[in-house]
């Protein structure tokens with residue numbers, strides 16, 4: 030144990046007073062006693078939270094400690110299971126009974142115990158909740174607490190004290206080294222101003238409260254695997270918001286996703302009323318039913334809801350700005366102690382109300398899953414993934430479905446019927462064959478499947494602050510249909526590729542297709558192993574097989590220094606990535622260009638740099654960083670914007686500009702240097718908001734649409750002024766959203782003869798997250814464009830929709846020997862748009 034001295038001496042004192050066995054209850058130390066300080070007087074770093082949780086599990090027979098994983102930086106991720114001694118003895122039965130109830134395991138449940146899951150500190154700098162977790166654990170199992178003893182008689186509580194330890198420790202360490210002996214409550218003090226990137230996110234600057242459905246982050250994958258083993262009836266996700274706000278708890282605000290049931294709404298009221306009782310008696314301010322909506326499926330409240338739980342967000346005033354104490358506008362000082370007390374109160378109140386409604390919670394949960402099997406909600410009953418899709422893309426999607434226990438299989442029989450074609454966006458006659466994969470709505474995870482595959486998710490209200498579309502055919506680049514008819518599925522495994530890479534002899538070259546992320550991962554590996562290769566700019570045919578542009582050509586020529594090791598090395602890499610190589614005996618093609626021709630480009634391993642640090646969007650920096658570090662495993666140099674002046678640009682081939690507020694760093698002389706570097710062969714990739722900085726600038730071909738000054742993403746005042754209507758004050762928010770696009774799916778026409786679109790069809794579905802509209806390039810390649818009626822799914826304001834017609838999304842401008850790649854949309858957003866990963870790779874690796 031890693032007790033501090035004071036903690037040890039307190040425990041010694043206790044031992045003197047009480048004669049105890051190892052798990053005797055009377056000896057249980059409070060967090061204050063164990064840690065040696067008042068909760069709220071300073072922060073408890075991750076390792077001490079772990080210590081206390083472990084200590085309680087050793088000291089109390091009501092608690093079991095379980096490590097379920099580690100964070101990116103190697104910190105432990107844990108839960109404790111809290112239950113009466115009697116329920117502890119049959120915890121495994123309670124767990125499996127719950128899975129049986131959900132239809133995820135065979136058999137009939139014999140117990141009737143609901144599970145409440147409390148998740149703390151998903152946002153690292155919303156620190157009070159892990160402190161509250163210490164107190165809540167203690168109070169739940171404190172020997173003298175008769176109330177909690179009663180609650181635990183019929184309720185199991187699972188507590189995850191720190192979902193995001195890397196982010197929280199980032200904040201806690203920074204604050205601790207920044208503040209003085211006593212906290213300074215004035216907002217001007219530096220301890221209220223976290224440096225970039227802040228503590229909210231995980232190691233790779235991902236918001237873990239946006240990742241529950243996509244599971245792109247290590248922490249989420251391990252947690253959801255555990256979550257799926259329990260399937261709680263109630264899940265609470267603890268947060269903090271602006272330090273000036275009152276406390277927020279359920280019920281949540283519109284828009285609700287239509288898949289949310291009446292019971293799930295109703296019980297939020299029941300819970301809210303119980304919390305209100307405690308808050309009223311303490312004269313604490315609170316609010317409900319505003320701001321926090323339940324639509325996007327990847328939050329810590331919606332994901333549990335779409336898994337049959339009552340999922341909720343509780344928000345305390347505070348956040349990174351609040352420090353240990355902050356003066357509020359009314360003059361009071363908000364302290365960490367206040368903050369943790371509020372979160373502690375709602376935690377206890379949640380367990381209390383769950384216990385009071387235990388039977389109802391369990392029976393409604395059963396009903397939810399019975400409905401899923403027998404009478405699933407939603408218009409569509411079957412989602413089809415056509416068999417002729419790229420097997421790697423299908424496998425990636427099925428891997429995700431497996432993690433959520435969403436069943437899929439092959440169509441039980443062939444049929445022709447009406448269906449929504451994701452690609453055309455229309456309902457038409459479609460045929461389903463026995464080889465096609467289907468996801469039926471008649472299954473335990475019906476609602477989650479519906480939410481992930483519904484072509485046009487229905488909002489009860491259009492006001493939301495997050496993306497409104499995420500359909501998985503679009504995200505994974507798969508053809509298929511949504512059917513209102515039921516088609517049953519026969520169990521079938523995900524498609525497997527038959528890969529055979531044992532070419533005999535010494536072929537002239539190996540050819541590899543260029544179609545998805547797996548191919549890109551293999552390219553990265555080949556380049557890191559210093560294998561020289563080329564890629565085809567045009568279609569060619571050899572040995573009776575036609576190869577598309579982008580095909581990798583790994584010739585023996587250029588790799589002769591490897592000698593006979595060449596073949597085994599190349600084959601070994603292909604096998605590692607599950608990719609098929611086609612060996613060919615000649616470079617003389619039947620049609621197209623020979624491998625030595627000028628249209629067969631040599632692919633030089635690019636040296637890639639990414640701007641980061643103060644002034645850039647930490648989210649986007651993290652998305653690009655994670656992409657190189659964890660997805661394609663290719664070296665990337667992150668350079669702080671403030672250091673750019675000292676960097677010799679010629680050491681890099683590619684420079685990536687993420688979203689950011691660039692000031693002097695990329696203006697004036699510095700910009701001239703960047704342009705000179707491009708002219709000499711560099712490639713600048715501007716992503717999403719970074720394009721607004723380049724638009725209209727001398728030398729850059731990018732121009733804002735209908736806007737001559739080049740910097741405008743704002744609505745044109747003149748246009749609004751001409752409208753013959755007076756704005757109604759009460760409608761102001763609605764009026765504002767007419768120009769709004771917080772995240773919807775658009776269909777792009779792709780020029781796939783350009784290397785930026787190699788590996789794609791002539792359409793690509795993009796997640797567009799703003800209404801930034803750029804004109805087609807006069808001097809450049811318009812590789813991906815949104816034409817008229819390009820909007821496919823999600824909410825977009827009518828003015829924004831109009832503005833985005835006939836605009837550039839992906840384009841390339843040649844500049845001297847180099848080029849500028851304009852990526853108006855970010856294909857790496859939250860790392861979940863699988864089909865965009867190759868596109869970003871094209872921008873990095875192909876000229």
Ligand SMILES: [Zn+2]
Pocket residue numbers: 152155238267268269
């Ligand atoms: Zn939060």
